[in-house]
Amino acid sequence: MKLSSCFTVLALAASVLAKGSCDADEEYCGSYLIKARGWTNNDLEAAIVNSNLGARAAADPLNVLFECIGGSRIDAIKYCHNTCRETGPRGGNDYCENHIGGHIYSSIWVPSSSLDVRMPELVRTLQDKEKVVFHCALSQQRGPSAALRYARERERTLGAEASHKQEVYVLEGGFVQWQEEYGKDKRLTEAYVEDIWREY
DSSP states (O other), X not given: OHHHHHHHHHHHHHHHHHSOOOXXXXXXXXXXXXXXXXXXXXXXXXXXXXXXXXXXXXXXGGXXXXXXXXXXEEEEEEEOSSEEEOOGGGOSOOEEEOOTTOEETTOOOOOGGGHHHHHHHHHHXXXXXXXXXXXXXXXXXXXXXXXXXXXXXXXXXHXXXXXXXXXXXXXXXXXXXXXXXXXXXXXXXESOOHHHHTTX
């Protein structure tokens, strides 16, 4: 059993070498490699498996940052918890975009402007989670609205019975209240910049 698993991984890794193209030493978002460079989801997933970035990265390969090792070899180097920002054909490395001012550790950032497009991905990615918490700055409009839209899409996609196996919450007070209490705790909040929140 172990031997066949090893060959499967090696076969997947070989596909990473054969498909798309890239410029050596450049960093690319998975989304850009698929859209503009000829790579496939399978190619990206193989590189992610080889990198040990984890299940979250494997479930969301478009938001993984890859380094080009040669014209047709990539290594997965980082999962962008928020968004992988493409620089496009104008050049320069793609990069992980973080929330300005900080974010809750291991959270997923989805701007309200892209929620409709990303909703099927969210339902799929989060379907096995017991609890899902939405928030915005104050959790008064965008956060509650996103939670409601998510709950409705989850029920529409998975059915009422499966949908009720997950609890959907809205973070009371939003990130503003969160950062007042937990902003400086690096175990709970990443990339926190206290100055940004002083006047909020």
